[in-house]
Amino acid sequence: MGSRQVTAWHGKNITVAGLGVSGISAARALAGLGALVTVVDGGDSEGHRTRAAELEAAGISVRLGDAQTLPEGTGLVVTSPGWKPDSPLFAAAAAAGVDVVGDVEIAWLLREVAEDLRAARSGEPRREPAPWLAITGTNGKTTTTQMLASILKAAGLRTAAVGNIGTPIIDVVLGEEQYDVLAVELSSYQLHWAPSVRPHSAAVLNLAPDHLDWHGSMEAYAADKGRIYEGNTVACVYNAADRATEDLVVEADVEEGCRAIGFTLGAPGPSMFGVVDGILVDRAFVANRQKNAQELAEVADVNPPAPHNIANALAAAALARAFGVEPRAVRDGLRDFRPDAHRVSHVDEVGGVTYVDDSKATNTHAAEASLAAFEPVVWIAGGLAKGATFDELVQKAGKRLRGAVLIGADRALIAEALARHAPEVPVVDLARTDTGAMLAAVREAARLAEPGDTVLLAPACASMDMFANYGKRGDAFADAVRELAAERA
Structure with a gap:
């Protein structure tokens, strides 16, 4: 089916929605296959015009400043992940009977063609496309995908961590390098627009309310996450502590013989991965799993060994073992494995207080996992809530808090939850949004903290009200901690 679809793209008018990294990748790939490509984007900045000029030089049409009108003659729309399903462009496509897919879908359909092209270029026998081991979840996707890639490399396999991270997946599929297997991170956005993807094995790490403004409801969000299990051939990996992930396995249409494999921070039952006496063990891919378990690694081998990160390691191990890794x-x-910056990263210790940057904790579920790793904590939180509520988070974490320093546009929502469920916790409300706001937050946190405490940036919110992205927010935190250390030296 995929090869026939790709052949049909030659000479077809295809509209690509979005002039970002994935949109540019899709536009170049489709034009290279003979499609007549038009890229549309609502922006019209100098950066947009520069990127547009580069595409136009390659024979690709670009329309800036209008992302709502469907170009005449469009036979397919390829969207960048963040575009909402209710965008006017997609409504126009639906009215015209035109399909909308994402760049991940295009990459999947190009796999067979890519191997044909590689064989033709090299003169070597054609290989089968690299299988995908896919990962999604509300939190931990990137870390788990990178852990998986590290394990696969340690097994001597040619692999890369792709998808929602790093190089655009279309570029990887069409590139010169051949892979044995790919570790693929997929967001709910990407899965929404990827109906044909059928991974070898896949994992849903956890499910918590997030991006509901995009999906419209928790049910729709979960359904899009669950697409990752469709067509799995060996293993559907789920979180035993999160029943919703197991429910998605039950509902999935998988290949005959595909197994449900759970992971838990406790002792595992048969067909599960878990932890026994500080050892990560496999009771799924072993002989006589009713009685036997295979030791894999020690908890101390996981960096950092926080509970949520041990869960990530178990999920990565399960996918690797499903692929036959020793x-x-x-x-x-x-x-x-070394985690990326801004993911439970130790910044410094000042006056006996540890400062930790988890700016990547952009929702309540991630912040809950981060807060659970430390005690006592002075919590720096706030930003854009994205429709989230904070009562459950505060109820669970309140007893760990020495104090809280709140920043950002929706800080009042967190303050109200603290007042309801942890009224004894001192709260500093910072209305500042200037470049010195993070330094002020760190100074206030230092004032509240006592030796042995952790000052934790785990905002539970998005960053764009004050910072370009969560990385810039984390950098500002680290800079502020270094300035505090210099002041106290």
Whole structure:
């Protein structure tokens, strides 16, 4: 089906929605296959015009300042992940009977063609496309995908962490390098627009309310996450502590013989991964799993060994073992793995107080996991809530808090939850949004903290009200901690 679809793209008018990284990648790939491509984007900045000029030089049409009108003659729309399903452009496409898909869908359909092209270029025998081991979830996707890639590399396999991270997945599929297997992070946005993707094995790490303004409801959000299990051939990996992930496995249409594999921070039952006496163990891909377990690694091999990160490691190990990786490679891959910045990153210790940057905790579920790793905590939180509420988070974390420093546009929502459920916790409300706001927040946190405490930036909110992205927010926090250290030196 995929090859026939790709052949039909030649000479077809295809509209690409969005002039970002994935949109540019899709536009170039489709034009290279003979499609007549038009890119549309509502922006018209100098940066937009520069990127547009580069595409136009390659024979690709670009329309800036109008992302609502469907170009005449469009036979397919390829969207960038963040575009909402109710966008006027897509309504126009639906009215015209035109399909809308995403860049991940295009990458999946190009896999067979890419191998044909590689064989023709090299003169070597054609290989089968690299299988996908896919990962989604509200939190932990990137870390788990990178852990998985590290394990696969330790096993001697040619692999890359792709999808919602790093190089656009279309570029990887069409690139010169051949892979044995790909570790693929997929967001709910990407899964929404990828109806044909059928991974070898997949994991849903967790489910919590997020991006509901995009999906419209928790049910729709979960359904899009659950698409990752469709057509799995070996393993559907779920979180035993999150019943909703197991429910998605039950509802999935998988290949005959595909197994449900759970992971837990406790002792695992048969067909599960878990932890026994500080050892990560496999009771799924072993002989006589009713009685036996295979040791994989120690908890100390996980960096950092916080509970939520141990869960990530178990999910990565389960996918790797589903692909036939030996136990030693799981251990070696976890030891080799280094987390990205702004993910529970130790910044410094000042006056006996530890400062930790988890700016990537952009929703309540991520912040809950981060707060659970430390005690006592002075919590720096706030930003754009994205429709979230904070009562459950505060109820669970309130007893761990020495104090809270609140910043950002929706800080009042967190303040109100603290007043309801943890009224004894001192709260500093910072109305500042200037460039010195983070330094002020760190100074206030330092005032509240006592030796042995952790000052934790785990905002539970998006960053765009004050910062370009969560990375810039984390950088500002680290800079502020360094300035505080210099002041107290």
